[in-house]
Amino acid sequence: MKIDISYGSGGKQTGDLINRVFLKHFHNKTLNRLEDSAVVSLEGKIAYTTDSFVVTPLFFKGGNIGKLAVCGTVNDLSMMGAVPRYLTAGFIIEEGMELETIDEIAHSMALSAKEAGVKIVAGDTKVVEGNGGVYINTSGIGEVKKRGISISGCKPGDAVILSGNLGEHHAAILSHRMGIENQIPSDCAPLTSIVQNLLDSKIRVHCMRDVTRGGLATVLNEAADQSSCRIEIWEENLPVSQKVKGFCGILGLDPLYMANEGKMIAVVPGNQAQKALKAVQNSKYGTNARIIGTIMEGNGVMMKTRLKGLRSIDLLYGEGLPRIC
Amino acid sequence: MKIDISYGSGGKQTGDLINRVFLKHFHNKTLNRLEDSAVVSLEGKIAYTTDSFVVTPLFFKGGNIGKLAVCGTVNDLSMMGAVPRYLTAGFIIEEGMELETIDEIAHSMALSAKEAGVKIVAGDTKVVEGNGGVYINTSGIGEVKKRGISISGCKPGDAVILSGNLGEHHAAILSHRMGIENQIPSDCAPLTSIVQNLLDSKIRVHCMRDVTRGGLATVLNEAADQSSCRIEIWEENLPVSQKVKGFCGILGLDPLYMANEGKMIAVVPGNQAQKALKAVQNSKYGTNARIIGTIMEGNGVMMKTRLKGLRSIDLLYGEGLPRIC
Numbered sequence: 237m238k239i240d241i242s243y244g245s246g247g248k249q250t251g252d253l254i255n256r257v258f259l260k261h262f263h264n265k266t267l268n269r270l271e272d273s274a275v276v277s278l279e280g281k282i283a284y285t286t287d288s289f290v291v292t293p294l295f296f297k298g299g300n301i302g303k304l305a306v307c308g309t310v311n312d313l314s315m316m317g318a319v320p321r322y323l324t325a326g327f328i329i330e331e332g333m334e335l336e337t338i339d340e341i342a343h344s345m346a347l348s349a350k351e352a353g354v355k356i357v358a359g360d361t362k363v364v365e366g367n368g369g370v371y372i373n374t375s376g377i378g379e380v381k382k383r384g385i386s387i388s389g390c391k392p393g394d395a396v397i398l399s400g401n402l403g404e405h406h407a408a409i410l411s412h413r414m415g416i417e418n419q420i421p422s423d424c425a426p427l428t429s430i431v432q433n434l435l436d437s438k439i440r441v442h443c444m445r446d447v448t449r450g451g452l453a454t455v456l457n458e459a460a461d462q463s464s465c466r467i468e469i470w471e472e473n474l475p476v477s478q479k480v481k482g483f484c485g486i487l488g489l490d491p492l493y494m495a496n497e498g499k500m501i502a503v504v505p506g507n508q509a510q511k512a513l514k515a516v517q518n519s520k521y522g523t524n525a526r527i528i529g530t531i532m533e534g535n536g537v538m539m540k541t542r543l544k545g546l547r548s549i550d551l552l553y554g555e556g557l558p559r560i561c
Numbered sequence: 562m563k564i565d566i567s568y569g570s571g572g573k574q575t576g577d578l579i580n581r582v583f584l585k586h587f588h589n590k591t592l593n594r595l596e597d598s599a600v601v602s603l604e605g606k607i608a609y610t611t612d613s614f615v616v617t618p619l620f621f622k623g624g625n626i627g628k629l630a631v632c633g634t635v636n637d638l639s640m641m642g643a644v645p646r647y648l649t650a651g652f653i654i655e656e657g658m659e660l661e662t663i664d665e666i667a668h669s670m671a672l673s674a675k676e677a678g679v680k681i682v683a684g685d686t687k688v689v690e691g692n693g694g695v696y697i698n699t700s701g702i703g704e705v706k707k708r709g710i711s712i713s714g715c716k717p718g719d720a721v722i723l724s725g726n727l728g729e730h731h732a733a734i735l736s737h738r739m740g741i742e743n744q745i746p747s748d749c750a751p752l753t754s755i756v757q758n759l760l761d762s763k764i765r766v767h768c769m770r771d772v773t774r775g776g777l778a779t780v781l782n783e784a785a786d787q788s789s790c791r792i793e794i795w796e797e798n799l800p801v802s803q804k805v806k807g808f809c810g811i812l813g814l815d816p817l818y819m820a821n822e823g824k825m826i827a828v829v830p831g832n833q834a835q836k837a838l839k840a841v842q843n844s845k846y847g848t849n850a851r852i853i854g855t856i857m858e859g860n861g862v863m864m865k866t867r868l869k870g871l872r873s874i875d876l877l878y879g880e881g882l883p884r885i886c
């Protein structure tokens with residue numbers, strides 16, 4: 237059955253859609269009440285964020301737009317040292333979307349929410365003209381367990397830990413679009429257990445950020461800029477799978493600028509680097525973590541290449557890959 | 562200057578857009594940090610909601626999509642007896658959008674946020690292919706000041722208060738689309754002061770709901786259904802302006818099913834009805850409030866017509882007006 241514009245009228249069909257799809261998958265005591273707002277309890281400082289997801293294709297190897305929408309927002313909360321607790325989900329559905337497709341997306345969202353330990357407590361549905369696509373916005377709130385983690389918190393002497401291989405989400409999406417058959421799945425995943433393990437290990441984390449749009453280069457530039465420091469990374473330590481390496485080689489892509497959806501950096505005091513690395517490696521989705529660089533006085537981001545040269549790593553300029561997330 | 566797909570890459574242009582438009586208008590200590598999540602403080606129970614806005618035209622008499630996006634979410638929080646505190650804003654911008662247009666929309670959002678007493682503390686921007694339009698999602702959190710207000714809280718003997726004239730947002734949008742010149746502006750407004758006055762007057766409010774998509778008929782049906790009661794309203798008490806009446810007459814529209822963006826119902830104990838009415842009438846955006854009906858044992862929504870007949874008021878079925886909010 238296809239969704240038409242009447243499903244966005246706020247009337248009977250909107251109610252049907254909510255009952256048949258969203259309540260079926262997301263049901264919980266708070267959401268079931270269908271009030272104008274959810275009423276929830278949280279302790280202490282609250283982390284609060286939002287992200288919209290517009291990726292095409294909607295389904296790709298390793299995930300879909302729904303899984304992405306839950307993991308992306310969960311990860312943004314985690315990066316502030318927070319335990320994600322509640323999400324909202326706003327669906328903008330294009331006419332012609334199959335009910336079964338939205339059902340499958342919602343199912344994925346429910347599974348990812350369960351894995352990440354969050355509840356979807358409020359939502360909204362709109363229907364617009366179009367070609368059967370969907371945009372999903374999620375917002376999230378969580379309880380801040382460790383204060384002071386910040387993109388401006390990097391200090392000279394700190395070590396930069398990367399939680400795993402670069403470029404996999406980007407390569408998965410691009411492969412799908414180009415019709416290339418390979419075995420590269422998106423890395424889309426919640427980073428909650430990595431963060432939990434870092435905090436449980438009493439690491440004095442200075443900065444965490446998930447590595448998404450714009451890739452590692454963008455995240456490092458933001459950190460260097462906001463922390464007024466220089467970041468040096470080491471090319472030989474950057475984890476990239478053979479498959480992604482091959483894919484990048486053929487297409488002339490640079491993994492430093494490629495999007496990921498289940499990777500993060502953690503910037504920690506140099507003397508805690510090994511302990512932090514172990515904490516990350518002992519986490520789900522962190523087994524391939526590496527120490528990839530160091531924080532120094534100065535500014536900008538530099539990479540020591542395999543040939544021992546120094547290459548300046550600038551911000552992404554231009555198009556990149558549209559609708560990657 | 563037109564926004565193209567590169568502004569959604571997460572790189573340099575995305576940063577430019579954030580700085581030149583969103584930070585310029587929304588700046589506050591929390592947002593300025595540009596962390597992955599905002600970190601905020603709230604006391605007690607938290608109301609939490611989301612809404613997406615897809616209205617065309619983007620600008621209309623009495624408002625625009627930005628004002629709507631702030632007021633809509635603020636109102637959903639208010640309806641739970643909460644004081645709205647923080648919003649997030651997610652922009653999905655279609656390629657070809659003029660930077661000046663987004664600037665004007667963001668400016669409106671900042672003004673509405675100021676009026677409603679909320680801060681926009683986190684945001685997200687995506688750019689998709691399209692025809693220069695924009696979708697805006699907002700989520701909001703607030704502090705619940707009065708517990709137990711619920712769509713399931715109506716009780717026999719309660720009075721139903723409507724905060725003002727019906728149908729104005731709907732008529733404004735439709736007039737614009739049809740190219741009809743009239744003086745009907747959208748009623749788009751924050752309902753914070755009405756709610757504040759009701760709570761300050763110690764009214765034991767049982768249920769509040771803003772009257773948006775689907776109109777009064779939809780809201781009353783939801784209340785009757787969730788509260789397991791019958792709602793009777795009186796046609797002669799329903800406030801509709803002469804201009805909207807005339808507009809509806811020509812087009813055969815029913816104000817009961819038309820969308821509003823600055824109207825609400827409050828269901829209060831019968832013996833507090835007059836006091837509650839005064840509290841609403843003494844509020845900005847509530848001067849034309851009326852007691853429009855009563856809660857009874859039974860089920861469904863009935864209207865006593867001007868001719869003393871009884872008409873059953875069902876849920877909206879079918880298309881309504883797409884992209885009204």
